Amino acid sequence: MTATLIDGKAFAATLRARIATEVAQMKDxxxxxxxxxxxxxxxxxxxxxxRSKGKMTREVGMNSYEHRLPAETDQDSLLNLITRLNxxxxxxxxxxxxxxxxxxxxxxxxxxxxxxxxxxxxHIQNVGLLATGQKAMVPCTPLGCLMLLRDRLGSLxxxxxxxxxxxxxxxxxxxxxxxxxxxxxxxxxxxxxxxPALCREADILVAAVGRPKMVKADWIKPGATVIDVGINRxxxxxxxxxxxxAAREVAGAITPVPGGVGPMTIACLLANTxxxxxxxxxxxxxxxxxx
Numbered sequence: 001m002t003a004t005l006i007d008g009k010a011f012a013a014t015l016r017a018r019i020a021t022e023v024a025q026m027k028d029x030x031x032x033x034x035x036x037x038x039x040x041x042x043x044x045x046x047x048x049x050x051r052s053k054g055k056m057t058r059e060v061g062m063n064s065y066e067h068r069l070p071a072e073t074d075q076d077s078l079l080n081l082i083t084r085l086n087x088x089x090x091x092x093x094x095x096x097x098x099x100x101x102x103x104x105x106x107x108x109x110x111x112x113x114x115x116x117x118x119x120x121x122x123h124i125q126n127v128g129l130l131a132t133g134q135k136a137m138v139p140c141t142p143l144g145c146l147m148l149l150r151d152r153l154g155s156l157x158x159x160x161x162x163x164x165x166x167x168x169x170x171x172x173x174x175x176x177x178x179x180x181x182x183x184x185x186x187x188x189x190x191x192x193x194x195x196p197a198l199c200r201e202a203d204i205l206v207a208a209v210g211r212p213k214m215v216k217a218d219w220i221k222p223g224a225t226v227i228d229v230g231i232n233r234x235x236x237x238x239x240x241x242x243x244x245x246a247a248r249e250v251a252g253a254i255t256p257v258p259g260g261v262g263p264m265t266i267a268c269l270l271a272n273t274x275x276x277x278x279x280x281x282x283x284x285x286x287x288x289x290x291x
Contacts, residue, residue: 195219
């Protein structure tokens, strides 16, 4: 048995097309969603991400506002920019590209963003709302993973889910989303005892730990759905946190790297911007784009 490939690239393309249709309908009512992306410094990977985000934002018909600041930008200047964007009615979503240069306080910057415009879902208010099952802006990568899982499995109720990784960006919010869908969730990490045995109990295995090919085929329950969030640059090119070739012979379905979760992250950023625009204009949440 070879696992079914979960094609995140194709799913993301369909999602972006749906978002473009919704944007066109908003424009008929005189509303154009706007996404502001702030990049501090010259980090090459961040520059690629920002370019890609800007291109896709424009492709779905949204306004894209890019603010590129020098690496030596001080905290006050960055916070002043965020205040201006918070107060700008043309801007519905604000994303500050991480990581920031070391002299800047990441938490302070993220929590300066208006929670209603926090399309990354990292503001402490959105984290708290998600944890208590209320309406929140949800981090893009876990939201994309949830969409792929629902598409593959339908109801997640009663499924055993194991998440390897406890980051605020993926692991913790992923657990909250799966709990919301009535899965039974375990968060594991580098210090978890008997990690392979724990993983073998999972109907859904989410790997988000940032270690190339850490998850071996014999860690996977036969027929399980495996979501590989890892993107690791190696001498062999980009690889995930799962030993893909071997795991594919055991799992029921698996995301590839690249082409799995990655494309969903930017598509969900656009979905969050659309949701933020709807909420700020007193419109209902767009169908199927929120948990």
